[in-house]
Amino acid sequence: MKELIDIADQLNTLLSAEQLDKSKLDGLVRELDQISDLRVKLVDFEKYNEEALAKLTEEKMAQIRSQNFEQAATLREQEKECIKYANFQRYFKLKNSFFYPEERKLFYFHLGTERNDEILKEFFAAVI
Incomplete structure (x- = not known):
């Protein structure tokens, strides 16, 4: 070690x-x-941050409005991953x-x- x-x-x-x-x-x-x-x-x-989360959420909502639910589900999975990373960074105050x-x-x-x-x-x- x-x-x-x-x-x-x-x-x-x-x-x-x-x-x-x-x-x-x-x-x-x-x-x-x-x-x-x-x-x-x-x-x-850098890839999974608050900005990326906002874009994913916006894109997901647009797909829902377009009734493209399969694409919205894919974006939701990416959104979950982004939330996980953003929460980790915030919790540990990584700079x-x-x-x-x-x-x-x-x-x-x-x-x-x-x-x-x-x-x-x-x-x-x-x-x-």
């Missing part, structure tokens, strides 16, 4: 680094690959992106607030 904590700390440093050291990132990913049964989860609060290690899990809470957020998000989305 200590190894995972150290890797998460280094990834958190890379998030806000002036210049992203890609060789350092590659090395950290290789270290992550060595941890057996590790699960990495990207939690994208900045960060990596969080847990037993055999590494969470990347992405809020789009750090200098290298987009690069790391794309990188981890491709790896996961």
Whole structure:
């Protein structure tokens, strides 16, 4: 577990680094690959936020008015997911992106607030 904590700390440093050291990132990913049964989860609060929730709700209501209930049901599921993320972010008062290690899990809470957020998000989305 200590190894995972150290890797998460280094990834958190890379998030806000002036210049992203890609060789350092590659090395950290290789270290992550060595941890057996590790699960990495990207939690994208930039995608699921209050703005997105308002748009989904508006779109769902338009589909209901158009009597396109199948599409409205799909949007309702997306709306539920968005509510879950928004409530989580609000409850824990998350303001900045960060990596969080847990037993055999590494969470990347992405809020789009750090200098290298987009690069790391794309990188981890491709790896996961």
